[in-house]
Amino acid sequence: MELRLLVTFEKVATVLSFTRAAAELTYAQSSVTSQIRALESSLGTELFDRLGSRIRLTEAGERLLPYARQIIELTEEARAAVVGAEEPSGTLTVGTMESLTSYRLLPLLEFFHHRHPRVRLSLRTTIGDETRQALRQGTYDVGFLMEAETEHAGLEVAVLAREPLALVAAPGDPLAGTAPDTAALPGRPLLATEPGCAYRDLFERELNSCLPEGSSVDFTEFGTIEATKRAAAAGLGIALLPEVTVAAELERGELVRLDWEPPFTLSTQLAWRAGKRLPSHARLFVERARRLVSEESGPPR
Structure with missing residues (x-):
């Protein structure tokens, strides 16, 4: 089996599209198709079921995929060891989220930009289930998560820091300066980021537990943390956000922190596919x- 055929097979198996695989590998689609047929011919079995415009792995393809990934990863590691390059290099596709990219990761990105310019970081913004699925499929090399759980099926996880949350409002909000019970919160206009964000989903679940069965809270949703903060500062409602994202506004008095402590905690985590042999530049990342995010977040509280 030729390595280039396995590389093409792994890419098609990951994205389940000949067209997308060709684009990502910078091949003509006909080249991808012919390489897959050559690999199937050498193995004497079909690796994909063609279902009209869709494809899926056959049982043989499912069995081959983990071996293909191991061979590719070992080949990359062997090449790096033989070349013996002192300077780490390679592309790293990183799943992340707005709150971490803007408020936690800048020292890390700056470090790689200045100290390891041959490491190319490709940041992809997704959250929760999307990030975990992309890691399992191999679309992302590593991914940042902000979750209550620290164990995820099919993934290895490094817990970087606890991520404190703050319930914030404009200084003139009726709840400012009080210690509201959870039951009082659904009575105020609620602002939030999109569903699927761990702290938003946990907050929603907590508030719904205070309502009669069959009822649920309503959020005014904003596409970004920045928009959510501005809406809260304008007096449009209250919002639960990571403390690091509102620290500047709290210091300037544009927002106030309400005296309400969430009954749940989140951790910033870095994850990758279980069993994946990380190349040297990924291990360095x-x-x-671990070091920079932990230092930036400070000691657990």
Whole structure:
């Protein structure tokens, strides 16, 4: 089996599209198709079921995929060891989210930009289930999560820091300066980021537990944390956000922190596919993320 055929097979198996695989590998689609047929011919079995415009792995393809990934990863590691390059290099596709990219990761990105310019970081913004699925499929090399749980099926996880949350409002909000019970919160206009964000979903679940069965809270949803903060500062309602994202506004008095402590905690985590042999530049990224994100967030509270 030729390595280039396995690389093409792994890419098609990951994205389940000949067209997308060709684009990502910068091949003509006909080249991808012919390489897959050559691999199937050498193995004497079909690796994909063609279902009209869709494809899926056959049982043989499912069995081959983990071996293909191991061979590719070992080949990359062997090449790096033989070349013996002192300077780490390679592309790293990183799943992240707005709150971490803007407020936690800048020291890490700056470190790689100045110290390791041959490491190309490709940041993809997704959250929760999307990030975990992309890691399992191999679309992302590593991914940042902000979750209550620290164990995820099919993934290895490094917990970087606890992520405190703050319930914030404009200084003139009726709840400012009080210690509201959870039951009082659904009575105020609620602002939030999109569903699927861990702290928003946990907050919603907590508030719904205070309502009669069959009822649920309503949120005014904003596409970004920045928009959510501005809406809260304008007096449009209250919002639960990571403390690091509102620290500047709290210091300037544009927002106030309500005296309400969430009954749940979140951790910033870095994850990758279980069993994946991380190349040297990915291991360096994990090591620096552990150090820099932990330093930036400070000691657990």
